[in-house]
Amino acid sequence: MRQPQTTSKDDYLSKNRVEPEGTIEVCSMTHGETEGRDGVQNLLNKVTGRQNLNQAYKKVKANRGSAGIDGMTVDELLPFLMRNRDKLIQQIRDGSYEPQPVKRVEIPKPDGSKRKLGIPSVCDRFIQQAILQVIERIFDPTFSDNSFGFRSKRSAHDALKRAKTYYEEGYRYVVDLDLKSYFDTVNHDKLMYCVEKRIKDKRVLRLIRKFLRSGVVNHGKVNPTEEGVPQGGPLSPILGNIYLDQLDKELERRGHQFVRYADDSNIYVKSRKAGERVMRSITTFLEKKLKLTVNHEKTQVGSPTKLKFLGFCLYTTKQGTGFRLHVKLKKRLERKLKQLTKRSRSGNIREIIKEINEVTIGWINYYGISYMKNYIRHIDQWLRRRIRQIIWKRWKKVKTRYKSLMKLNVPKPKAWEWANTRKGYWRIACSHILHRSITNKILEQVGLKNLTHLFEHVHSSY
């Protein structure tokens, strides 16, 4: 409710404005380096430094996210900051700043359940981002080399490759730890204790804690948040990593081989028996020491060829170890392409193809790590049939069909015969004649990406 008290202040500070363009002046105060007691105590100066705030603003703006509880959009952030920048900074510095509660939004997950988001106001996202940029440089370098989620220059593919390496080294069993709604159950005090070990500036610590307990608005009702970090704030991912870094450090201390991606932790061991022992002791560690809720039904030890991690299972052939993806993910792609190629959809063919390419390129870029040449070829053919079907439907009238077929060098009598056919769209789409006239080559010329080529290109780099 209490907001960076707006109003009243006039707008003569155009030279002080937070503005992306224009020359970038270097932040004049405590400028890196001094990691003595001075540096750590003045962390807040770095947070509110000009350069840092500019960068934070750009990031929030670039994300183009929606408004929080106060209704302020990212486009309104710059005018707001121009008017209230000094006041805002002062409130942050003297500790009187109060974040607004987050907005509760529920989005569906692929498995049908809901994900509860907590969306901070645009202004709060801006401040959280500014804090993030500063504390990230402190925490990230000391995070485990086996932690991959939410970290720069580390991708899901890197995590998968690490898992594969363990498997190839003979760790043929995996302990898959499943935490029940991890982000919602993090204990504030225990989390802040981890943060305090590295951040000594009390004002920054209090600010982070205020964000943690800023409350959540559900149906106009404000509820307090005594535990959990809200999913939706810029700080949430790093806070999640800071807390589970304790797990990483414990696993390292015990000499385990593991990979963690956000709250998804896999420990690789050489026997089922070892796996069961590790599962018991780490479960105890998570519950007793970290006060997290372990999902006992889903936590299990098994073969990496059976348990999926980041969408994949491992599998072995004579050639070596590879990745295999779940059938459901293939079905998901097919559903998506199906709706993009519905006969009744709008847009011209080039637009449709552009949208298809966006999906297929993105999909193959991620899933191309797995070997699925035959599947890709199948999808390729199916997709081209779907597109031929749309084109045929759009020709619609006998005359257009005839003229179009003629233009594609179909002999006159044949063209006339097919233009008058009463077969269904799908039958026609599969037909020899359409395949001959609207060739793969023509579709490629219109811009349709050849998935087989795409796949071979992507896959060859693994």
Place this chain on the structure above:
DNA sequence: CTATAGCCTAC
């Protein structure tokens, strides 16, 4: 290197 747009993954 900066920016825009889209897709994918994870939460």
Place this chain on the structure above:
RNA sequence: CUUGUAGGCUAUAG
């Protein structure tokens, strides 16, 4: 009254 954050990839413009 409806979608947040982090990372990755691709395309485009400087």
